[in-house]
Amino acid sequence: MLSSVLIANRGEIARRIIRTARELGVRTIAVYSEADANAPFVMEADAAILIGPAPAKESYLDPRKILAAARQMGAEAIHPGYGFLSENAEFAQSVIDAGLVWIGPPPSAIRAMGLKDAAKAVMIKAGVPTTPGYLGEDQSVERLTVEAAKIGYPVLIKAVAGGGGKGMRKVERAEDFEAALGSCRREASAAFGDDRVLLEKYVTRPRHIEVQVFGDSHGNVVHLFERDCSLQRRHQKVIEEAPAPGMDEATREAVCAAAVKAAQAVNYVGAGTVEFIADASEGLRADRIWFMEMNTRLQVEHPVTEMVTGQDLVEWQLRVASGEPLPLEQDEITLDGWAMEARLYAENPATGFLPSTGKLKHFRLPEGDVRVDSAVEEGGEVTPFYDPMIAKLIAHGADREDAAQRLAEACALVEVWPVKTNAAFLAKCASHPDFVDGAVDTGFIEARLDELTERAFSDEPAMAAIGWRLDSFLEAEARRDPWEGAPSKLLGFRMNAPRASMHLPMSTDGKATPLRVALIGGGTEDWSWDIRHADGSTFDEVTRLPTTYGKGPIQVFEGGDVQEFDFVAKIGGAGEGGASDGAILSPMPGKIVSVSVSAGQTVSKGQTLLTLEAMKMEHAMAAPFDGVVAELSAVAGGQVSEGVVLARLEPAVA
Secondary structure, X not given: OOOEEEEOOOHHHHHHHHHHHHHOOOEEEEEEEHHHOOOHXXXXXXXXXXXXXXXXXXXXXXXXXXXXXXXXXXOOEEEOOOOOOOOOHHHHHHHHHOOOEEXXXXXXXXXXXXXHXXXXXXXXXXXXXXXXXXXXXXXXXXXXXXXHHHHOOOEEEEEEEEEOOEEEEEEOOHHHHHHHHHHHHHHHHHHHOOOOEEEEEOOOOEEEEEEEEEEOOOOOEEEEEEXXXXXXXXXXXXXXXXXXXOOOHHHHHHHHHHHHHHHHHOOXXXXXXXXXXXXXXXXXXXXXXXXXXXXXXXXXXXXXXXHHHOOOHHHHHHHHHOOOOOOOOHHHOOOOOEEEEEEEEOEEHHHOOEXXXXXXOEEEOOOOOOEEEEOOOOOOEEOOOOOOEEEEEEEEEOOHHHHHHHHHHHHHOOEEEOOOOOHHHHHHHHHOHHHHOOOOOOOHHHHOHHHHHOOOOOHHHHHHHHHHHHHHHHHHHHOXXXXXXXXXXXXXXXXXXXXXXXXXXXXXXXXXXXXXEEEEOOOOOOOEEEEEEOOOOOOOOOOOOOEOOOOOOEEEEEOOEEEEEEOOOOOOOHHHOOHHHOEEEOOOOEEEEEEOOOOOOEEOOOOEEEEEEEOOEEEEEEOOOOEEEEEEXXXXXXXXXXXXXXXXXXXXXX
């Protein structure tokens, strides 16, 4: 077994590797950027070394700094995790050339599978079925436009060096092709340093099926069955599961055999995932499943495979890298039950899933019934420099319905503040009747987006929380001299008369929530509150829910979501600069990659005005209504802070 390993990654990835390495007695070395100096993975490693400033290109993506750190710390091996440099063949080769052990596939295998067009060519030669499309070297706009027309719309543009949904666009109409191509190329260039693309026929009811494969240096290759990653939003995986729903044994055998054949074609060693796209219009069938790509690394969703097979895949990686044969032969690997994983992102579904950054003042994840792989802890910070995934929740059940129920319940227990998360959205996805029934394809979320992102709170628990805060307020007031200090100390006081009701100025998530509050009782020891809407209507039921504590605003957590209540109205309006007055604000720090309009131009509602790049993704800023661009301060290539006015619209004059 290896004696020490440097982990060339961060967050939950590094923590996951550290956990297994510690169990095997392998010394771990973390590398970290200035932004991650106090991150949990840095504290948990046996040793850690600073490698640069916050931007990934100046730290985690700098091979020279990684290798220098490995030499300085005396590492025997480098584990790239499952991001950043994990699929960089040149880096893998430089690790080997430096006399270190590379925990991953041979550079030749990474090269063979690293470019989607070349990988497809290899698969065609190996007899693995592939998706129809264009793989040519001619990358001119004219040629790609012609090829897209030949394939027939809708088509899918994909970055040749892509992954994780970056540099990928579905195009419905020929007139949208050139703009989508430009966006893909910019995103691909920023993420991979390569703006080349390929085209594929877009399958109208696609399922994303992938197979976990593993090879060793003794020529053995096995599979650990399939996963279904069809629940996606904008090509980003949301919930993954194993096994795939609706997969019969004959189809499973065919697709897993094709995955093993794909790995053998490139003499694969280590963990890898062969991804297939399935046309599910007639259910899963072996003749309607095509090779899409191979990820030459361990995947984010590997825990669901671990849960249903009982195997530790990081342990397999370390053993294979140490020269050992695979721990099990194919007939020894079995399926047990069902597992599902949800990716908890620091993002706000209410604002189109824009990333959310800031301090984690309150951070609670479920315990006991689910596995939690987290990147952060309470008191930590989510920065704009890296991927916004902050944790993974993995549930295992006897069957699919059991696993879905456990996952939905776990997501509903998430409490995070003030950073926004997609926990409530995940809970709704996992509990949706269609999902539970297995009616899943890659368009599932888009078809139900409004339903899945709707914020639905019950009034009763929120009012109960307000009541608790009022109780503590009254108790504090009763202990003080009523004739000194602020007038609020005589709240509801009347000479020779019962205490009267009052109107309480409240705000809920910054919006007015006028309430009528009456004190009930005759002494300071037994005050209670009658809380009603301003119109006098009451609440049917009161249930205690988890809240944050302390002075000031109160947060109430329900179903994975959160509402904030305050006693001082904080009401947003046109004067504060929002979409209602035509102000287009930067939702987060980032870089303006393109500006699509000019001052004085007439625009329509939904039209893209500019594109902001942040957290490794592009975000289109659209017009909130029909109007005219009255002001335009955004400049392509410029860096902007959160809350900056980028443009301002005025309503079009009829």
